[in-house]
Amino acid sequence: MRLLPYLLILLVGCTAGLAAMLALPHDKFLRYQGLNDSTAPTAYWIYERIHTDPSPIDVAFIGTSRIGLSMHSGRLEADLRRLGVSAKVANLHIVKTGVNMQYVVAKELLEARHVKLLVIEMTEWEDRKPHPDFIFLADTWDVLAAPAIVNLNYFSDLVRLPGRQADLFFQTQRRRLRLDAPSFVPPYEGPNLDHAEFIQTLDGRRHERLESYTQAEMDALRKEQERLTTPPLLPTSLNEIEFHLTRYYTRRILDLAKAHHTSVVFLYTPRYGGPAQPIPYQRYANRADLINPWAQVQDYALWWDGSHVNWEGAKRMTDFVASALASRKELR
Amino acid sequence: MLFNSYPFLLVFLPLTLLVFYGLRRFGWLGASVASLTLASIAFYAYWKPQDTFILLSSIVFNFFVAKGLVRAVGSRSRLILVLGVCGNLGVLFYFKYFNFAASNIAAACGVEYIARAIVMPIGVSFFTFTQIAYLVDCFRSRNSEPNLVNYGLFVSIFPHLIAGPIIHHAQMRPQFDSLRRDSTDPELIKMGIMIFVIGLAKKVLLADNLVAGADRVFNAADQGAAPGFATAWTGVISYSLQIYFDFSGYCDMAIGLALLFGIRLPINFDSPYKSRSIIEFWRRWHITLSSWLREYLYIPLGGNRHGELMRLRNIFITMLLGGIWHGAGWTFVIWGALHGSYIVANHILRLRAPRATGQTQNSKQARLVALAKQLLTLLIVTLAWVFFRAKTVAGAGTLLYSMATGAAPSANPLTLGPTLYFWIIVGTLIALFAPNTQQLTRYTANLSEPLRLASTPTLSALFSRTPVFPATPTMAFLCGLMFAVSFAQLWRPAIFIYFNF
Numbered sequence: 001m002r003l004l005p006y007l008l009i010l011l012v013g014c015t016a017g018l019a020a021m022l023a024l025p026h027d028k029f030l031r032y033q034g035l036n037d038s039t040a041p042t043a044y045w046i047y048e049r050i051h052t053d054p055s056p057i058d059v060a061f062i063g064t065s066r067i068g069l070s071m072h073s074g075r076l077e078a079d080l081r082r083l084g085v086s087a088k089v090a091n092l093h094i095v096k097t098g099v100n101m102q103y104v105v106a107k108e109l110l111e112a113r114h115v116k117l118l119v120i121e122m123t124e125w126e127d128r129k130p131h132p133d134f135i136f137l138a139d140t141w142d143v144l145a146a147p148a149i150v151n152l153n154y155f156s157d158l159v160r161l162p163g164r165q166a167d168l169f170f171q172t173q174r175r176r177l178r179l180d181a182p183s184f185v186p187p188y189e190g191p192n193l194d195h196a197e198f199i200q201t202l203d204g205r206r207h208e209r210l211e212s213y214t215q216a217e218m219d220a221l222r223k224e225q226e227r228l229t230t231p232p233l234l235p236t237s238l239n240e241i242e243f244h245l246t247r248y249y250t251r252r253i254l255d256l257a258k259a260h261h262t263s264v265v266f267l268y269t270p271r272y273g274g275p276a277q278p279i280p281y282q283r284y285a286n287r288a289d290l291i292n293p294w295a296q297v298q299d300y301a302l303w304w305d306g307s308h309v310n311w312e313g314a315k316r317m318t319d320f321v322a323s324a325l326a327s328r329k330e331l332r
Numbered sequence: 333m334l335f336n337s338y339p340f341l342l343v344f345l346p347l348t349l350l351v352f353y354g355l356r357r358f359g360w361l362g363a364s365v366a367s368l369t370l371a372s373i374a375f376y377a378y379w380k381p382q383d384t385f386i387l388l389s390s391i392v393f394n395f396f397v398a399k400g401l402v403r404a405v406g407s408r409s410r411l412i413l414v415l416g417v418c419g420n421l422g423v424l425f426y427f428k429y430f431n432f433a434a435s436n437i438a439a440a441c442g443v444e445y446i447a448r449a450i451v452m453p454i455g456v457s458f459f460t461f462t463q464i465a466y467l468v469d470c471f472r473s474r475n476s477e478p479n480l481v482n483y484g485l486f487v488s489i490f491p492h493l494i495a496g497p498i499i500h501h502a503q504m505r506p507q508f509d510s511l512r513r514d515s516t517d518p519e520l521i522k523m524g525i526m527i528f529v530i531g532l533a534k535k536v537l538l539a540d541n542l543v544a545g546a547d548r549v550f551n552a553a554d555q556g557a558a559p560g561f562a563t564a565w566t567g568v569i570s571y572s573l574q575i576y577f578d579f580s581g582y583c584d585m586a587i588g589l590a591l592l593f594g595i596r597l598p599i600n601f602d603s604p605y606k607s608r609s610i611i612e613f614w615r616r617w618h619i620t621l622s623s624w625l626r627e628y629l630y631i632p633l634g635g636n637r638h639g640e641l642m643r644l645r646n647i648f649i650t651m652l653l654g655g656i657w658h659g660a661g662w663t664f665v666i667w668g669a670l671h672g673s674y675i676v677a678n679h680i681l682r683l684r685a686p687r688a689t690g691q692t693q694n695s696k697q698a699r700l701v702a703l704a705k706q707l708l709t710l711l712i713v714t715l716a717w718v719f720f721r722a723k724t725v726a727g728a729g730t731l732l733y734s735m736a737t738g739a740a741p742s743a744n745p746l747t748l749g750p751t752l753y754f755w756i757i758v759g760t761l762i763a764l765f766a767p768n769t770q771q772l773t774r775y776t777a778n779l780s781e782p783l784r785l786a787s788t789p790t791l792s793a794l795f796s797r798t799p800v801f802p803a804t805p806t807m808a809f810l811c812g813l814m815f816a817v818s819f820a821q822l823w824r825p826a827i828f829i830y831f832n833f
Contacts, residue, residue: 001522001787001803001804001805001808002518003518003521003522005805006522006803006805006808007525007808009805009808009809009812010525010808010809010811010812010815011812012809012812013808013809013810013811013812013813013815013816014812014813014815014816014819015812015816016809016812016813016816017812017813017814017815017816017817017820018816018819018820021816021817021820156338159338159342159819159822159823160338160822160823162816162819162820162823163819163820163821163822163823163824164823165820166817166820166821167823167824174749174751179749179750179751
């Protein structure tokens with residue numbers, strides 16, 4: 001057999017194998033179980049909150065650790081009650097930045113539950129990078145159809161996808177046959193899981209979030225963050241390319257919410273010393289309101305690090321957000 | 333860069349093949365060889381760019397030492413050889429053994445020693461041994477490689493650079509000359525792909541699925557938690573199979589990759605768990621290291637030239653040093669000493685009881701004896717792996733104690749999933765009964781024998797008494813499928829065990 005036909009048939013075999021693996025079914029519960037290696041894991045809880053906990057989700061927060069560490073859902077519910085609003089709140093945050101992950105969570109939520117109000121995190125600047133764990137949680141088609149332009153993880157996600165599918169397929173079968181328990185199933189913490197007051201790591205240890213820094217230390221942290229912030233690299237006319245990923249997924253979340261008749265509001269989660277207004281908001285001002293607690297957290301003593309408020313700061317932000325939400329017609 | 337990684341498979345390898353064959357297509361054969369040298373250096377630099385300086389310095393040093401010793405005569409030539417070998421061993425000692433030696437000397441003297449931050453350059457053991465052999469061969473043959481690019485390629489050619497096989501210049505030189513002269517045989521490429529895919533499958537489908545069981549048991553033992561009898565044996569058997577398929581897979585991948593560039597590397601692995609004696613085991617496991625130790629250590633120590641006792645002493649020393657070559661630690665010293673003792677005992681047994689170690693007339697009895705020998709060999713090799721894998725001597729002791737007596741039931745006993753037992757059964761069946769890669773593909777490193785995949789129809793080829801993988805469309809499709817399945821497993825990559833040495 002000549003070399004070229006041999007190589008072509010080999011390629012066909014390889015492609016067929018990879019395509020077949022992409023089509024392998026699995027239990028999505030295991031997919032969310034697989035992302036439990038971070039210091040503040042929430043993926044397993046998000047899945048159970050959405051799919052197994054019968055209590056309603058009237059207000060859902062979606063974002064990163066900034067929203068996770070600043071919104072205490074239990075306190076928010078109590079605040080709302082005091083203000084005459086009865087609403088169940090879920091803080092569905094996943095640590096690390098990347099709006100594509102927020103899209104994954106929003107999709108999972110909106111396709112399964114009716115949500116009155118979706119609160120989406122907005123930071124001071126637009127992000128460029130995709131979420132590093134997108135491959136672990138996203139649906140197969142969402143990985144395949146993700147924007148390839150200026151998406152640093154597109155190809156690495158793509159090549160890892162068949163492996164993920166095969167892995168989850170075999171995990172599902174093993175579980176079905178009761179051969180293996182999943183390596184870790186944390187107990188479900190109930191309808192409210194936040195890291196605003198404390199962080200509980202997988203080893204069960206509780207880390208209180210009461211620390212704060214001196215003003216000089218916070219100023220040093222602010223300067224360090226400013227130094228690490230990369231300003232727009234391309235000319236303004238090419239911003240759409242540079243920030244394409246974030247804008248694409250933000251639009252998709254907004255479209256998804258609209259399709260499911262869910263209202264959306266952005267919540268500015270500033271960093272210490274950040275601008276008074278989030279720069280990206282002007283782009284979406286005609287599609288959703290903004291809650292801006294910036295003025296509430298200007299005191300350096302309210303900060304846990306350069307980007308996250310401490311428990312005192314979280315209480316301030318939570319109370320402020322509660323008062324902003326209480327007046328919204330969706331919750332009345 | 334790992335062979336079993338996306339950057340290697342999707343970027344480095346296609347790019348290197350493209351440049352290599354692109355240059356050859358335009359008739360620039362010499363440039364294609366140079367491109368392979370450059371690619372090999374880039375492959376090495378990917379790990380840690382600053383270590384490339386050590387590799388390149390070593391290459392240049394040995395190239396000129398070899399030239400010098402060939403030009404010099406008599407004792408001057410020998411002196412240059414000794415200096416060259418000492419230079420190589422000095423580098424190896426510094427990077428690999430300095431902290432170990434210094435900490436033990438300090439402990440013996442009752443002095444506190446703070447370990448220096450020495451990070452061993454990857455592959456240093458392999459490229460050092462390759463070049464020591466080269467210097468000795470040049471000294472013996474009075475002939476050295478005249479071309480620095482060829483020499484650089486000989487040392488650094490990426491399929492063997494990190495974890496062997498240890499190659500000899502005499503094996504490579506005619507092949508490099510041929511690459512500069514002739515076009516590449518497409519049959520080698522087909523066979524190379526086949527062997528590479530088999531190796532990749534061994535690594536990612538077998539070895540990597542056995543890691544978890546072995547790691548859990550050994551890590552627990554190293555932390556002082558004695559596993560139960562069955563768990564200890566399961567963990568150790570898992571590791572025996574893991575290292576088997578890890579190293580076997582690596583060796584196949586190295587041979588397959590070299591074939592893609594028209595180069596034949598020596599066979600390094602030949603179904604060692606089918607061995608019926610420990611002597612045979614070492615003729616089948618890490619063959620090129622065994623040959624190296626015999627040629628450049630055992631024979632210079634005196635070999636069998638000074639009587640039986642000295643021969644046994646030399647064997648023991650050779651195996652002890654072979655153990656230490658694998659790593660700086662008492663566990664490796666014990667592992668080497670154990671294998672040295674095994675081989676010495678095997679030789680004594682051959683001398684004292686030739687009937688027990690030789691052939692038996694009765695065929696049924698012969699089969700039973702052969703089986704008993706194979707099981708005994710497997711048992712002692714498996715026991716020795718405990719020291720090879722354990723991080724501490726105490727950990728190895730804990731595990732061996734559990735294997736011998738079973739530990740007292742603990743409050744939190746280690747549980748190993750049924751999937752692990754599945755992989756152990758599959759691995760055992762393949763290791764003990766399946767034909768190996770060179771049998772399946774008819775690969776030989778002998779340059780005078782042509783390399784051709786069989787052309788018999790797939791079914792009759794696969795299900796004959798001596799199964800082979802033929803070059804048929806069905807087999808090409810199956811090979812592609814096996815690659816896809818293996819490729820998918822790379823989403824959680826794992827390093828090769830021998831990369832640590």
